[in-house]
Amino acid sequence: MKSLGIGLIGTGFMGKAHALAFGAARAVMGDVPESHLAVLCDTPKEKAKQMADQFGFAKCTDDWTALVSDPDVDIVSITTPNTLHFDMAIAAIKAGKHVYCEKPLALTLDQAREMRDTARKAGVKTMVGYNYIKNPAFSHACRLVQNGEIGDIVHFRGWVDEDYQADPALPWTWRAKLADAGLGALGDMGCHLVSMAYGLAGPIDSLIADMQTIHTTRPLADGTGRAKVENEDTASALVRFTNGAHGSLSTSRSAWGRKNRLAWEVHGTKGMLCFDQERMNELHLYRNSGDKAQRGFTTILTGPAHPPYGEFCPAPGHQLGFNDLKVIEASALLRSIRDDSTPYPDFEHAYEFEKAIHAIAISAKSGTRVSLSEV
Amino acid sequence: MKSLGIGLIGTGFMGKAHALAFGAARAVMGDVPESHLAVLCDTPKEKAKQMADQFGFAKCTDDWTALVSDPDVDIVSITTPNTLHFDMAIAAIKAGKHVYCEKPLALTLDQAREMRDTARKAGVKTMVGYNYIKNPAFSHACRLVQNGEIGDIVHFRGWVDEDYQADPALPWTWRAKLADAGLGALGDMGCHLVSMAYGLAGPIDSLIADMQTIHTTRPLADGTGRAKVENEDTASALVRFTNGAHGSLSTSRSAWGRKNRLAWEVHGTKGMLCFDQERMNELHLYRNSGDKAQRGFTTILTGPAHPPYGEFCPAPGHQLGFNDLKVIEASALLRSIRDDSTPYPDFEHAYEFEKAIHAIAISAKSGTRVSLSEV
Amino acid sequence: MKSLGIGLIGTGFMGKAHALAFGAARAVMGDVPESHLAVLCDTPKEKAKQMADQFGFAKCTDDWTALVSDPDVDIVSITTPNTLHFDMAIAAIKAGKHVYCEKPLALTLDQAREMRDTARKAGVKTMVGYNYIKNPAFSHACRLVQNGEIGDIVHFRGWVDEDYQADPALPWTWRAKLADAGLGALGDMGCHLVSMAYGLAGPIDSLIADMQTIHTTRPLADGTGRAKVENEDTASALVRFTNGAHGSLSTSRSAWGRKNRLAWEVHGTKGMLCFDQERMNELHLYRNSGDKAQRGFTTILTGPAHPPYGEFCPAPGHQLGFNDLKVIEASALLRSIRDDSTPYPDFEHAYEFEKAIHAIAISAKSGTRVSLSEV
């Protein structure tokens, strides 16, 4: 198989993460097709040039349409602000490229649906950056659930909190504008939580929700006054899963002290599993078995017993980091192209995840229960 | 002031806790009026006798009406099953006694209201066993909030979980019957959580909720079949506080591994406070101040800096236990009688707390937002 | 059996703890002989009177020799500064009383030995306040070790740290004077650690040690200069147990942030147990059994499965506090008197524990290995 050419759009947080991931995937995993960093796009051109040099891309451009149509590019990685995902993804798919897009797919569910449908029709491979579900700790949790280790799943609770919008003095930015950012905390973080809920408790059937904008206006950076914050700082939902389990989901971008608290607990009829991304190499398991005097939550440190941890490090407890999750994600995409298999999560799955965050926003406005089949 | 005579009804978990609390209150606190263990009531008589001997009560009876009218009794402690609280409390109040009643006040809000109104009219002192709010860690958290240490309160999340009904094989008991037990997890535990939410974020304005019975039937103990579980295993609510904060409350009695996880986090515009009763001597505080590189959650171990911890132990970190909380509670009642002041929480406050759990049940059934002013 | 009369000398930290413990023991345990608070001694008389009133003692005195010889007193509780233990204990034993003495027995090992020998000869019951070994979590750990749950014990590490002498600005007190305080951190805390090491790994055979006085002088309280600190702020020892295990013990009274960090880990050929008194209701257990992917340290929350927790509270996870440990200790003494059995730990056991701290001091001075059989 020929080496797959990577075209990366964006060089920020996620742009660098993608570049590093493709750079390391084959060295880490072995069993991953070859790829090379073909084209990098950013603006202005000078920025693109500098980062192409740093990341090791062969070419650079400030025109993403050029990247998308470049014959050296087999996979288009989209790491730009959310508002740009739609046009880029549609163009890339139409150019016959595989697409690796950061979450959420788009600002609106309509756009997301169109992205999904376009990819489906084109038959290209897609992958969406729900990297936290690539954590060996999470994969292990899913295996434990599937093996019935904690019995039937009856309840799920999840939270995802950060504090990047907690400071009332922070100036107004595009993040606060519906037209540019779409949803607030739900789009930034809530969809990650949904992706984990799906893996552990399955699809959501219906929900009822509430949202809150804590800091309703913010000072303009130029000191000329204040502007309105149009999207939510927090959102919470009471959910019912199709399997009958109940649960709740909450997110806040104004939770002082939380840096990446993507945490959940899944209750089964025989035990419980808990996780917190701020300690991403640990999984907590309780089982109602054995001597009562010895029961308790077991803190499982991930290691080679939790694939693909061992590809990174043969010694348990040495720990993976955030960027390693992207390596696992990129590897999954590369393999799916080689094997002509369906990567997880692709645009189909991402669309399902994102239906939930839009359903939360709808319910929060209407004040009534929303069925996901009607969204 | 003459020594106050204690009349205790019930010798189970809470009965013993009350006996120990009155036995220790003055020795611990110093500044508490004298009391003595006057009359103990339980059935059968033999049980009452044995426990009176063990606890050190002067007299015993198997007739609670006798206890209530006994002139040696100044304070009636009610620690019987919830269904009995109402009759006992009303009778005690009518006999002119002060009443120390375990939570919840009654099975229905109507009964709770009548208890409150009767006590109000009689002018006796009342106290309700919301012991977790007597924890020095909790009092300190409330002080920090009141002093503005974490800014304006904008969000509150709380959970209270145990696993005493998690095992599907547990036989059916009166706990599962509405007429005998009233609410399930909400009545057993949820009201404790509400009492903490009130202290930290103030009164709840409205809420929307959902409930779930996980184990819908349970085997009869005599092996003759199965009976229906009529109340909830879990309940969750999205709440709005009167101060504008949002939040959520969740409880489960079927959460494997949780033994007394009464936990909450309160989000302010300047910081956050977190607590978990399973580590009841710790309080976690984050403040957005000082050098960014040194910020994080501080684990405060309670000690003499957190009154009345120092009355139990002059050394920090040595830890209080569950029964010590009852000592603080009993002391508060004894002082309020001496000082003719209003104890906290009395029937008035408890009624407010319990409105919330009934509102949750109502909303869970109706599927719509419930305003607490309408309950 | 007639009610046992308690004579308590001292009303400070430990004095109150003893008073509370005797006050609660029978109510908590049931199966404990009756006792009553007979005589309290403190100076000045006024203090004794006030505290007798608060604690509920029938009589009070400022003359401990009167208390010791009072016919109403069956058990003499000694909670005075360490330098007074010897005279009081010897006098009490000679008066035929049972003795409950706080640790350490005495300032010197010679005195401790004489106390032990005197008690042995008199045949009275003795108990020494090594309360931490009364923790249900500790008893459970010992049972697990004895049952071979973690295999053969091969290593033990322990630490006991506080910060009450960490502040360089603290004024000089009697605590710093050898003649008044004897050992420093070793006497205050180190002996507690030894008592735990003995329970888990057995007697110490030999050790080699080092000590350090961090703050070599301290300001006099009256501002007239500085005085010398004559005893150790920290001590550490490398130990060999008679069973062949190795290990280490460390203590510091100048460890900022530590409030009662009496912590240990015991390594077996099949697993490990860990504990930290600052979370005294938790025990951590690792076993090399079962699926490797599910192994980890299990956090066991103490509960009714760990006697005598259930005597205090029938619900797990509700937590015991420091004063509850004294209740267990006092109960053990009361039962041993009733049953004419040997309480644990009595003067014999305490003498063994305290040999180790004196051996540490000797080795730290000589710089050579010290065999405990030669101390």
Place this chain on the structure above:
Amino acid sequence: MKSLGIGLIGTGFMGKAHALAFGAARAVMGDVPESHLAVLCDTPKEKAKQMADQFGFAKCTDDWTALVSDPDVDIVSITTPNTLHFDMAIAAIKAGKHVYCEKPLALTLDQAREMRDTARKAGVKTMVGYNYIKNPAFSHACRLVQNGEIGDIVHFRGWVDEDYQADPALPWTWRAKLADAGLGALGDMGCHLVSMAYGLAGPIDSLIADMQTIHTTRPLADGTGRAKVENEDTASALVRFTNGAHGSLSTSRSAWGRKNRLAWEVHGTKGMLCFDQERMNELHLYRNSGDKAQRGFTTILTGPAHPPYGEFCPAPGHQLGFNDLKVIEASALLRSIRDDSTPYPDFEHAYEFEKAIHAIAISAKSGTRVSLSEV
């Protein structure tokens, strides 16, 4: 500056870590000279070929002497078993190459000294794989210490434990043989701990130590009997630092449940810092300042405020992993070559660290205090 050619010897745990580190260093850091994966050496040749393909090396060989003399190689990375480090490093230095060697430098201190002296004379850059001191959390701890944030350093305690030799049933391997493995736990892990102690408390002046071989023989893999374990399973030392601080160091390779517990606490006159590699993105800080009721250990999650975390990820709390530490290490070497500066830790520093582990072994055998100046 021309791209630096990497010659890597070994493709195991550390071999892969080096390959990944050089592959990512410039993309992560930007400010790092270019390098390329030039030559990979392993045996047999087929293995070298396969891994060169996986890691992306241009050439491969099964002859390390060829690699060392290859003109395309500027830096020789040595990740082979410890017994081979000496010959390879000496040859590489003599060939004028810079050397990146895994720890420990050699089996004996004499060899380590010769490696140091040879490198010193040749003037090449060297780096030794003490990767844990490259953790942003550790660098931050060192900065806090240097800034006097916790006052004068008065005590240090450290532990480094794993359980890879805990199972008594594990077969005998070369690890158990002095001639092949040299020291046991001290060489594998203890030297890492020393490297951290140096950074926080400075050089060690003298120490007294003890060692233990728990499993004195192990079964031969071929079932023909048992062979002797010639090196230590555990080692512990009481140390005195040149700055007057005391402390202790302990290591075990037979500590069930410990996967990479490289943990320490450093006590200052104004506060304390604690760390555990099993939660490598957290640093715990206590300071004796501010309101006493709000004091406690603060858990600092590493983030962009702790360089060079921000090079990996602009968002705090997202976490670095073990392999990221090697990226920081490799970057330091690459920069030192570009800048002609002294990298840390080079052979000089590593020699100092390793003196301590040999001193521990010497003292454990002699039973007497060993001064590091005499080793």
